[in-house]
Amino acid sequence: MSDNGQYFQRDRTWHPPAFTPSYKTSVLRSPQQPLISLENTLSESTGPVFGHSKIGPLDNDLIRNYAKTGEAIGQRIVVYGRVLDENARPVPGALVEFWQANAGGRYRHKKETYLAAIDPNFGGCGRMITDEEGRYWFRTIKPGAYPWPNGVNDWRPAHIHFSVFGHAFAQRLITQMYFEGDPMIWQDPIAMTVPDRAAVEQLIAALDRQNTLPMDSLAYKFDIVLRGRRSTMFENRMEGN
Amino acid sequence: MVQKLDFLKESPSQTAGPYVHIGTNPNWVEITGVWNEDLGLVLVGPETKGERIIVKGRIFDGAGDVLRDALVEIWQADAEGLYNSPEETRGKADPNFVGWGRQPCDGTTGEYRFETVKPGRVPFRDGRMMAPHITVWIVARGINIGLHTRLYFSDEEAANAECPVLAQIARRNRIPTLIATRGEENGMPAYTFDIHLQGEKETVFFDI
Ligand SMILES: [Fe+2]
Numbered sequence: 001m002s003d004n005g006q007y008f009q010r011d012r013t014w015h016p017p018a019f020t021p022s023y024k025t026s027v028l029r030s031p032q033q034p035l036i037s038l039e040n041t042l043s044e045s046t047g048p049v050f051g052h053s054k055i056g057p058l059d060n061d062l063i064r065n066y067a068k069t070g071e072a073i074g075q076r077i078v079v080y081g082r083v084l085d086e087n088a089r090p091v092p093g094a095l096v097e098f099w100q101a102n103a104g105g106r107y108r109h110k111k112e113t114y115l116a117a118i119d120p121n122f123g124g125c126g127r128m129i130t131d132e133e134g135r136y137w138f139r140t141i142k143p144g145a146y147p148w149p150n151g152v153n154d155w156r157p158a159h160i161h162f163s164v165f166g167h168a169f170a171q172r173l174i175t176q177m178y179f180e181g182d183p184m185i186w187q188d189p190i191a192m193t194v195p196d197r198a199a200v201e202q203l204i205a206a207l208d209r210q211n212t213l214p215m216d217s218l219a220y221k222f223d224i225v226l227r228g229r230r231s232t233m234f235e236n237r238m239e240g241n
Numbered sequence: 242m243v244q245k246l247d248f249l250k251e252s253p254s255q256t257a258g259p260y261v262h263i264g265t266n267p268n269w270v271e272i273t274g275v276w277n278e279d280l281g282l283v284l285v286g287p288e289t290k291g292e293r294i295i296v297k298g299r300i301f302d303g304a305g306d307v308l309r310d311a312l313v314e315i316w317q318a319d320a321e322g323l324y325n326s327p328e329e330t331r332g333k334a335d336p337n338f339v340g341w342g343r344q345p346c347d348g349t350t351g352e353y354r355f356e357t358v359k360p361g362r363v364p365f366r367d368g369r370m371m372a373p374h375i376t377v378w379i380v381a382r383g384i385n386i387g388l389h390t391r392l393y394f395s396d397e398e399a400a401n402a403e404c405p406v407l408a409q410i411a412r413r414n415r416i417p418t419l420i421a422t423r424g425e426e427n428g429m430p431a432y433t434f435d436i437h438l439q440g441e442k443e444t445v446f447f448d449i
Contacts, residue, residue, distance in 0.1 A: 016385035025383030032439055033445075039366060047328075058275075109262070190255060190258075
């Protein structure tokens, strides 16, 4: 079986719909016409390759990669996991980018207005390319929850944003990771854009005491699944193809 | 009970949020010193083959307001119509052209802008040629799952007329939403591709 089949159709009932009125910004930013279904052509089944040479040694260490006068303040954690496809196969060479607020829930961004203090030693960004087994890992501090303008008193649960490239542009995905045991996930208008409870749970990283570094960092496991593709057992062979 | 199918579910998408640039373009939001250069800003170098073009545009919401916090990625074939990807089996793409770009919309004007080369034609699944096009992907606060569209070129009328993808769009009056208008900027062809998320001029988005 070769690997050159179409990518599985995206399960749009598993993803959030475009229009989710409880997340108010989506109201004017959601297309209303049906999406046009397009079987993958080369334009969708190809994608850019990112070399390991682009990545620096501290790119996956958010505690140190912006350090000026000392290390970032907060609960030290290691986040690790695998990038897999829907066939449960690892995706090696995938660029994974992550960004987050500091321990107080404050982003380093000029438009950010939350009163929590900026940490002079925390930038909040990192990236890594998955290894041969699809693994990535990074060290950071646990981000704080933060309030945001939606309802008058809406707060985001602690979360880390993820951007992932697979092997095809059709696999491109941006999502967020939440933390096990956080009751605020279920009050969050953004997490709740995902209609199915089991789908929300797929975004909650598990506390992993086995991989916790004694006297150093707690560990959280977060696997990310990208679209898989059909095996080409009896792939349609159209004329000229 | 029946046997279980051993498939995983794709991780559900979540919005990129207002601070996506911290992760993708930290230098652009003044987080400097973590890495030197944000990925995807430059597509062409002196060795890249093909006609230099600019593609630019703005993204509008359902009230007609311009998005200033969106992020745009493009993916395209080289001037000969070959993708720089392991999946490309028809030949070897220009080694001086990756074909992937990423730009934030300007914080004031909302404009996104790429300098690239005009892509060649790529075959559809059945071997017929598609018209030259660039895949465009948009994320932003308020967009729950990234939006895929395609940019076609206004000066490729004959190719556009026979493009098997454009032919699949039953409501023909929506096709112009996919066609970038050719103009000129400093002697270089500049194509304007405005994107409308909603409303009468809503851009065609694809489920790919
Ligand atoms: Fe956030």
